[in-house]
Amino acid sequence: MEKRFDAAIIGGGPAGLNAALVLGRARKSVVVIDEGRPRNRVTRETHGFLTRDGISPGEFRQIAKEQIMAYPSVEFAEDTVVAVTGGDGDFRLTTAQGRSYRSKKLLFAAGMKDEPLAINGLTEVYGKSAFVCPYCDGWELRDQTLVLIVNGAKAMHLAKTIAGWTERYTICTNGPDELTGEQREELARHNVPVFESPIARIESDEGIVRQVVLEDGSVIPCRGIFFAPRLVPGSDLPEALGCRTTEAGAVVIDDLGKTNVPGVFGAGDSASQKYQAIAAAAMGAMAGAGINSELLEEAWSSQTGES
Ligand SMILES: Cc1cc2nc3c(=O)[nH]c(=O)nc-3n(C[C@H](O)[C@H](O)[C@H](O)COP(=O)(O)OP(=O)(O)OC[C@H]3O[C@@H](n4cnc5c(N)ncnc54)[C@H](O)[C@@H]3O)c2cc1C
Structure with missing residues (x-):
């Protein structure tokens, strides 16, 4: 008979790993299934995480796993969950490698994915x-000349935010500008140039941007870029x-991560728009x-036959 874990966690980023730590310490059997494609894998450093400022995403996960492995009821699997059936008390998970797992509870911590750039x-x-995200990487680009690739209401928000790190920035809307007349005037009053020609290419040296070249021939020299990505759920x-x-696309949860589906929980980027580790x-x-x-309540009730 296949082992039935107390909980299966889909996704081994900060959300899934912290859940595994809490559940391991609570003596629950857990499997963390993670395909290892977090959104921040493109970056070298994670900032703003107290005691871990500047750590690489890989080292963060490594340390987390080492600490969680002190709790023997937690197992890890490198795999992709492709299907889930069953319900509260007995979920059945199938993975891309053809494995199957059973669990009483399910936690989705699958993050978000960038749409192709x-x-x-x-x-x-x-x-x-x-x-x-300026909170993640603004400090490293402070006082630099930046290009913000963003349009519409998001452009106003990013322009005001980035002003906390540098005064030298330009907005490229990369196509017809969706700003209102009022927003355009506001940006002009703050001396923020706005270019709406589509971007032809970004030129760089070993990952460090040199200039943004627009289809109308304009060239904007810069040392960094912030852009508004298009995100889709990780799963x-x-x-x-x-x-x-x-x-x-964020899963709706309550304060303890519970979704509207019995036994199913959510956490992290896939269940919020906070996008911070x-x-x-x-x-x-x-x-x-x-x-x-929930598991404790169920065990408590089953001892006396309550439902
Ligand atoms: C470029 C960049 C830089 C960033 N820098 C910072 C920073 O400096 N500071 C900061 O606080 N935040 C930063 N962030 C945000 C931070 O990375 C996220 O907020 C955080 O990683 C979210 O954690 P998570 O556990 O929800 O998801 P993730 O870390 O994305 O982990 C989700 C995991 O689930 C896996 N997964 C998805 N579907 C399945 C499936 N079906 N089966 C198995 N596994 C699956 C994914 O492969 C992934 O490994 C940055 C983000 C980006 C894009």
Whole structure:
């Protein structure tokens, strides 16, 4: 008879790993199944995580795994979960490598994925001198000349935010500008140039951007880029199971990570729009506690035949 874990965790980033730590310490049997393609794998350093500022994403995971392995009820599998059937108390997971797992509870911590980067030359600089979050990488580009590739309301938000790190930046809307007249005037008052010609290419040296070249021939020298990525959920399995999601694709959860589907929990980027490693880890910790308390309640009730 196949082993039935107390919990299966899909995704081994900060969210899934912190949930595994909490559940391991709570003496629950757990399998963490992770295909190892986190969104931040393009970057060399993770910032803003207390006691770990500047750590590489790989080292972060390595240390986390070493610490979790102190709790023998947690197992790791490098694999992709491709299907989930069953329900609360007995979920059945199938993986790309043809393995199957059973678990009482399920935690989705599958993160988000970037849609393919459609701008010529962006892949070469992504994670090295082009970033998505000023809180994560703004400090390293402070006082530098930057290009913001962003449009519409997001452009206003990013322009105001980046002003905390540098005064020298230009907006490229990469196609027809979706700003209102009022927004354009506001940017002009703050001396922020706006270019709407599509981007022909980004030129760089060993990952460090040199200039952005537009289709109309304009050349914008710069040392860094921030852009607004298009994100999709790391896994479509929560939706397939009937989990409610927001318009942005985040699984809707309560404070303890519980979704609307009994026995199914969510944590991290796939269940919020915070997109910060420490926030994902905190959500994982809370989901771990949520799963544990549900398991404890069920065990308590079953001892006396209550339902
Ligand atoms: C370029 C960049 C730089 C960043 N820098 C910082 C920073 O400096 N500081 C910071 O706080 N945050 C940073 N972030 C954000 C941070 O990386 C995320 O907020 C954090 O990793 C989210 O953690 P998570 O556990 O929710 O998801 P992830 O870390 O993305 O992990 C999800 C995991 O689930 C796996 N997975 C998905 N589907 C399946 C499946 N079906 N089966 C098995 N496994 C699956 C994925 O492969 C992945 O390994 C950065 C993000 C990017 C893109």
